[in-house]
Amino acid sequence: MQSFRTELENPIVEKDILDLERKIALFRDGKIDEEKFRSLRLARGVYGQRQQGVQMVRIKLPYGRVTSAQLRRICKVSEEYSIGRLHITTRQDIQIHFVSLDRTPELWAELEKDDVTLREACGNTVRNVTASETAGIDPKEPFDVTPYADATFRYFLRNPICGEMGRKFKMSFSSSGEDNALSYLHDLGFIAKVKTVDGQEVRGFKVLLGGGLGSQPRHADAISDFVETDQIIPFTEAVLRIFDRHGERARRNKARMKFLVKDLGIETFLDLVEKEKKALPYSTFPIEFEAYEAAKTLPNPESPTLDSAPGLDFELWKLTNVLPQKQTGYVSVGVRVSLGDFYLDQARPLADLVEKYASGEVRLTLRQNILIRDVREDLVPFFYQELKKIGLAQRGYNTLGDITACPGTDTCNLGIASSTGIAVELEKVILDEYPQYLQNTDLVIKISGCMNACGQHNMAHIGFQGMSMKSGKTVIPALQVLLGGGNLGDGNGRFADKVTKVPSRRGPQALRVLLDDFEKNAGGKDFLGYYDQQGQIYFYDLLKELSDASTVTEADSVDWGHEEAYEVAVGVGECAGVMIDLVATLLLEALEKLELGKTALEEGRWSDSIYHHYAGLINAAKALLLSDGTSTNSYANIISLFDEKYVQNGKIDLGSSFADKVYQINQHEPTPEFAQAYAKQAMEIYSLLKTFREAEVEA
Incomplete structure (x- = not known):
């Protein structure tokens, strides 16, 4: 592989991309196990395809928002690295296909020039945070959920808690009681609510937990009718910590949070969440929304000339594809994208159209469509005319025919x-x-x-x-x-x-x-x-x-879209980041996490440092358990089994139980003093475990 220069302003992003390039090289040289490498690339949005030798790349677009500049950047990347087709997913992402693995780091670097990421778009991570595409314009909404979805996305991106969980985790924000972001089928779902307290309007969310689809769908539990907005991120972090610690890690088909909630019971789960709050870096996390809302302006472009007068086809299209907005004099235009697939000769003119005559952005929808917002009512015929020119004027947006x-x-x-x-x-x-x-x-x-x-x-x-x-x-x-x-x-x-x-x-x-x-x-x-x-x-x-x-x-x-007789050909699914861990790989990973913890400590990120050191200890313990054939299915299980197999029988002397050492994480506030003490302890324990393993191998 030939190295490249990222030329990015954000050093964290640059390090991430260069790390991917380095690990691809290690994989090519046979120094990283294939199954372990799969987990690593999935967390960076690189997903194996049915076709051998190429990858699908998932571009993470929080709440489906794409600016004109970002859409042009995605088009440039698709043209250079893929086949020119963009696919909208049911989680408001864009996927491109048939990408060479070796070129994914430079592809990622190109995207980041317009603040577009691949990080944690796949794998056992917090996936894209979705939201109502009508957020901010919905006539029925109590407030715009966009800044809250955005803050949640940014807080948990690269967060040490949720980069390598037992399974993926999905969140949504609905703008109104219509719940068009489908809160009931998410791990965490939020529905915007307001209530009056002492004569003041207070913002909050109805919260649902533990939903999911798959082969065993589960309806989420409504755990609160109203949680104030400054509690959303602390609560979510506590939930993720419990999921990360107690969630299943061996049986992939039982590893989603819905199974953990079902097994523990909602009351026990929420009790664990409550007890975890002491360890959180924030007891409240106010989310800035005033500046976002104050900065919003409505476009007022000059009126263009129509090529011809609108006809019956326009009237039929308008019945289903034009939606009211709460902003007087403006509407939204629904663009029906058949099966979510559109192409560069459509995407580029669309980017120009919304930049010049709308708000300079589109929102991708949960039904694989596009919503153009803030269109002045008198410009609707013009938008139809321009969309028709690029093949994006199908009627029936969000109807039965829109599959x-x-x-x-x-x-x-x-x-x-x-x-x-x-x-x-x-x-x-x-x-x-x-x-x-x-x-x-x-x-x-x-x-x-x-x-x-x-x-x-x-x-x-x-x-x-x-x-x-x-x-x-x-x-x-x-x-x-x-x-x-x-x-x-x-x-x-x-x-x-x-x-x-x-x-x-x-x-x-x-x-x-x-x-x-x-x-x-x-x-x-x-x-x-x-x-x-x-x-x-x-x-x-x-x-x-x-x-x-x-x-x-x-x-x-013969299946639809095929000419030859059907054959069952199901490969290894990567939806959940299948992993096979080797002892050496786990010990290496443990050290990497400890080093991340050291960096966080030096930068004053106390909570991140503590969690990195915690994860490093878990990986080191898991490595030793794996070495003697002991199977584990959760972080909590690793801790108890390590005590049973190594500490209680005197094989390794830690001065107390492994559980006592590790579980200090949720018994102390994340102060500088505790972070430093926990880091020192973690390195000492890692050295003991590594020395034990080396002696075991030599024997």
């Missing part, structure tokens, strides 16, 4: 069936046969290529999950049909029921059957009311003929 789908078998290792292929076909069915649904915003279709639910299929009114099924000895692509999910608002939601499985090729007909029956038998009810009225068995019977595997034909063996 959400993950990449599935196109690029993902875990994809079982083509989610994008069937999504294209279903959109055709709606456009050609059910155009009235292009104005229906009360029905949602979502599709995932596997059970991990990246397309959020199990919270949709109509969901499809990619899978396979057998017809005799032939394996064919199939779709699990799920019905009855949906967002009910204010932190309440429902998950869809699994109804039946149909061959993928019959997916369009399954949709026709469902929509025809809905129109015939709903009796004025919405879809959820209709589903509850008919019941799960009714829909199983309704689709029974389509699910009959004995009637499949040769055509059913």
Whole structure:
């Protein structure tokens, strides 16, 4: 690998990027284990693709905000390092595909020139902090959640607590009780609220904890109807510390926080959170919002000339793609991006358009679309005209015809069936046969290529999950049909029921059957009311003929978007940063964490120093346990097992138990004195453990 110069102003970011370059070189030289290296690159947004030898790079865009300059920068990077296609995810990120691993450090450096990061976009980290795309313009919002989402993102980026947890952690901020950031399916969800105290309006959030999708969806618990804004970051930090310490680390499919909350019980979990507060660097963390709100201005550009008068197509588009704002005289324009994929010849003109005639930014949405904000009402025909020129003027924004789908078998290792292929076909069915649904915003279709639910299929009114099924000895692509999910608002939601499985090729007909029956038998009810009225068995019977595997034909063996017969080809998933730790690697990592702790100590970051030294001790103890074949499944488990295997029997003399030493972390405030004492103790224990291991190897 040839080294490059980053020329970045931020030394922390520069060090991060150069570290990635150095570790890629070590990996190429065979000095870092492949599985361990996977964990390292995932935490830097570099994700293995289904196709060998190339990577998907996930660009982390907090709450989906992208300025014109940032969008141009992403286009430049995609043009130089990728294939020119940008993919919007259901977490408001952008992904680019087919990137060479060796070029990811310089790609990252290019992005950082406009304050765009890859850090912790994948892996066992705090993932992108999402928020309502309408935050700041929503007529129903009590206040703009943008500065609170931004502060949360920045506080936990590179935070030592959450860079290497047992599994990923997701947060969202909803601007109003409509909960369009879907708090109920997040590890932590926040819904903006206000209340009056002594005649003063106080800002806060309704807080939900422990939600998630995947193969075992769990509805988050509402733990408080109102937490003041200055408590949000301390509370979140305490939650993350408990998750990091007690969360599962061995069984990947049980490692999300929803399982920890379920196992401990919500009261026990919250009691641990409360006890952790003493160790936090801040008891309150006021979030600056006045300056952000005061700096906001509305654009007032000169009116451009239209090429021609608007026609019927414009009127139809306006019905679904123009949204009201709370700012008088301004609206937002919804840009429907089919399957979240758009291209450089669309992105660059879009960046210019919003810079000149709107607020100079767009927000990526949870439904893989784009929202242009602060458009003066009289400019709406012009925006339609310009969007039409670049192929971004499809009507039906956020309607039934606007289907959400993950990449599935196109690029993902875990994809079982083509989610994008069937999504294209279903959109055709709606456009050609059910155009009235292009104005229906009360029905949602979502599709995932596997059970991990990246397309959020199990919270949709109509969901499809990619899978396979057998017809005799032939394996064919199939779709699990799920019905009855949906967002009910204010932190309440429902998950869809699994109804039946149909061959993928019959997916369009399954949709026709469902929509025809809905129109015939709903009796004025919405879809959820209709589903509850008919019941799960009714829909199983309704689709029974389509699910009959004995009637499949040769055509059913070819998945949508493919020409060859289907083959099951599922690789190793990287959604959760799969890891295989080696003893030497763990000891090296322990030392690296201790060195990070030393640096933090020198810089006066007492809490960070303490946590780095804590993590270093855990890694060193885990290395010794691994060396004698002892399996562990959480940090807390490592601490207790190390005492049992090494301290209580006198193999290693620490002067007291390992638990007593380590757990000082949550028994003291993070003062300079304690940070220095904890660092000194950690280095002494590490030296003892390293010496023990060396003697063990020599023996």
